[in-house]
Every structure is written in structure tokens, then in C-alpha cells.
Amino acid sequence: MTQSDFIGLEEIEAARDRIASTIRQTPVNLSDTLSRIAGVPVHLKLEHLQHTGSFKLRGAANAVARLSDTERSAGVVGVSTGNHGRGLAHAAKAAGVRCVICMSRLVPQVKVDGIRALGAEVRIVGRSQDEAQAEVDKLVADGMTMIPPFDHPSVIAGQGTLGLEIVDQVPDVETVVVPLSGGGLIAGVAAACKAINKDIRIIGITMERGAAMIASLEAGQPVEVEELPTLADSLGGGIGLFNRLTFAMTRDLVDETYLINEAQIATGMRHAYWQERQIVEGSGAVGIAAVIAQKFKPKGPIALILSGGNVDMEQHFRVIGGEDVDLMKEVA
Template identity: 35%
Template structure:
């Protein structure tokens, strides 16, 4: 796991720009399961998701040589927004390849933040194109999750949760490529090892569960989920062992359960969460997760970036 000192250093480095996000008590869900359920509101963070943490930490720890030729990234959307914003703070150009089915809201938002956005194929094809651009243009690749500097930045979410929720016994964390859960897991293992960290994936993109089964990062042949922010076809060589070491369990939820959770968050908790951000609540509503017998539960609501058109099918 990443050293606690590294996470704390990341927290200090971004604290002047990125404020802690609140915990919101979900009264209805708390009543339903008979204990307090707190929602960690990362949708309130700059650029609408936790990704700005890792992006800003990466940029602020980069060498001049890494920044000189500009940055490159592959993203379904939130990493694009977070890195475009962070790079803009430093006046560094960034090129992002996104799959053709990426959220138009996130595409337009990234362009407004100054990024060059190229739409190309599916997520696997997008990666192939980015590797070509790295060679052609001399870009420095900023991986959306499989980079220790990114993981350390995302781990600041865990440091905040542990400070804000001293009575928590479990954290439910959405899992795509694994950067967030790897960072939170490192924080929890160092400061509260008895806490149960539970990863939640969409059934159509359960790349971390696949890695656990295979004994290492292994690419899914197909990704099919409404939770595009979690649609990583393969987890990272860094995130896999960190997750395996610090995560107690992985569970999966289907698209119907995700839609149910989004409606709950919108109408009951008053939060407009995107599909990938709702998977933890979906697991609780579906009662598909084994929780510790007592204590508070924290669910990370990772982002809220979507247009009205994208929201409509779930209402």
C-alpha cells in the first residue's frame, strides 16, 4: 500500500485549492438499514468529481520535462475534466482521447477547460490512439488510475472520510480502474485497519473482480454498462495489488439497480449523481453487500457530471 506520509503530502499539496467535500446523511437509507449511512459528496468537488484531486496532485509533482511537451490522457470523461482543469491551472496543454460514446457533457466540459479532445472508437481503441499520439507528439501520458501520484491524490478522499466519520466501520467505494479504492484502501489500512473497505462494480465492467479471479490485471473482452465512468476494460498493475491487499470484498450491481439508486439519490438524498457514482447506494438498496454488524456506513458518491438528456432515461 502507499505510505501514509505520501497521502498526507498529497493532501497538503492540494489543500490550498481543493477543499474537503462534505458527508451528507442519507436519512431514508439510514432508516431502511437501521444505521447511519453517510454519502461522501465528491460530486461537489471541482470539475464535479474526485478526479481533480489526482489530476492536480500529478501536475504539481511533475517535473519540467514531463510538462514541456504537453500531457496526454485517455478518459471516459471525469479524468478528462479533472486533468484539463489541473493542467489549465499550470498553463500546460493537454490532449485527451475519449471513446466515441463518451458523455457529450464531459466532452464539451473538457474542451471548455482548454483540452484538445479526440473522439476515437471504444475505450480500447482510444488507448491505442493515445499511445500513437504520445510517440507522434512527445506527450507525457497521465494515466487515469494506474499511476502512484494519481492514486495518492485520490487517497485524500480516504483521509477526509476517516477524519469526518470516526464511527464508520465500512466504506463502499465505486471501482473502475481502481485508482480511488487503491488510495482509500491505503489510507484506511494505515489509520483504521479494522474498517471494511468494499468495492462495488457494474456487472458489465467488473474488471477488478476479473483481476482477482485471474490473479492479476487481465483485460475484459467486452465492457457494457450504463456506468461509463467505471467502464475500464482492465485494472492497473499498481491498483490491482493495492486493492487486493486492502479491500475486504467486491460486489457487482446491474444497470437496473444503478438506475434505482440514481432515483433514490435524486429524490430522497437530493443529489444528482451520475450512474457510476450510484453503485455503492445500489449495493445497499439491493442488500447485496455483507456489512459489519454495527457502526456507520460511508458511501462514496464519486461524481455528478451528466446532461439532462443523459439523466432522462433513469427518471
């Protein structure tokens, strides 16, 4: 795959127009505290305030909008660690399309309940996203259309609209820090930002427990990793051994990637709440955590994407209260 095959600016701009009535343009706040730590302005892109509580609605809405009449009548299905399922359920309901979401038992109940509340059918299968994907494959064989959480051109283009917004809202941005999982968000944001300004630095942040994309980048090809309980549960899951787009786009367009541990994720969540007055799930707080831990050297204005806020509130209460929440021990 060459860069000429990547999702481009024209596709992302078309997605922005297509989903404009479905999503909201989320605000950007300047963080005084993080700016002092970094020594440069740090802007928070408050995407956790998106409808459905995460960026995933953008890609799902774009993909649903592009369905044919035949595909609409058959319905859509997807695998999710929570936020993609919620976005897809919302977009499908708005379009009057049947939606089935397959999830593993590791997905928090709050996310399962949120998806069901939007009218989607939820199927809980196995203890990994790969096992849940097997159920998706069965439904596709029966005629439904799969809309995957990240490795899909319409999904990537939809997520890329976040990059367009960031450049509009922070014109002098030098570094964009993006939560990294399957790569749909970071691929789209990187494609948009670098098409506008090739010098914008893209940094991906993910958790130590089950960092599938980083393991794949290190191996030079998609690999499987064990999924483990983590505060950043939305970043869990593999990238797919037959990944078509996001692996190559992440490899070629992302400048740096960093791992953070569970304690650092908790610090990011606490900072978001106590200093920024924002309720952010662990996956959405990884950028804040990376700045506080000084994982990278800032070179200019930074934009951090707070990607989701669909957190179990009991867990959030424990974390912001200072409790050492180790989900690995609790599952054991």
C-alpha cells in the first residue's frame, strides 16, 4: 500500500459536509495548568462532549450515510469496545436502520447499557474483540453490512473531520496528541492535519496493557496481543491481522508513539476532573497523562484530543478520589 492509497483531504472534507447535521463541532479549551507543565500552550479538544460521548459518532455517521438502499434494508453490524457501538447505534437509529453490536465480556456494563438504550441489539461474545468479531462475520454471511470500528475508508474520513476542526480552531498548532488504538482516529486526524500543514507533528498515546498498534508497528506487520483489563478500555482490541488501511497510515503519518501505565492514566483522569472540570474516561485522558508524565518534548502549541467520556461513574469516583484502581486485580 502506498500513500496515494490513503484517505485524502478531499474525502475528509466531503465527510465533514455529509455529517454536519449529525455531529456537533466540539469546543477547544486552553489549559493553563498543562500549559505551565509543557512550557507551551496546551489546548484541549473536548470531543468527549460529542453526541454519544465520543469521537466515534463521526466515522459511524459517515459510513451509515454512504450505505446503499440494499445495505440499509439489510441492517448494519459492528464489533466494539463501547464507543463505536454507541456511535453506530445512534447513527443507525437516526437513519432508521437495524443495528447489531457484538462485544466481548471485557466491555464495561455502562457501555453495554448505553448502546442498548439507543435501540441496538447487543450480543456479548467471548473475552476479546477478535471473538466478538467472529459473531459479526456470521451476521455478515447472513446479509448484514459490517461497519468496523476503524479500518474502513468512510470511518477514517469521518474521524478525520476532527483534524479539520483542530486546525480551524488552533491555527498555530504544532503538535496534535491523539489516543491510539486501532488507528482510525489517528489515521484520519493525521491525514487531515498533514494535508493542510505537513509539519504538524502527530503523536499517538496508548496504554501499556494490550497496545496492539504499537506492537504491530514494532513487528512491521499486524500482530495479535492479549487483551487485558485497563482503565483505558476503549483502546483495547487488536488491529486485525488483515488490516487494510490504518496500520499503514499510522506507520507512515504518525511521528511518535508512547505508552503510559495505569497509574499515569488515573493521574490524567484526576487532572481532567479536578483541574479542567471535565469527566473523561481513561482512554480519553491518555494525552493529558502523557503531558503530565513529560513523555515527549513540546516544540510549540499542542492540541490534545479528549476522545471520550463514557466512563463507569463508580469507577470514575474511585479514581478521582485517589484510590489505586487496578482492574487486573479486580478481574482476577
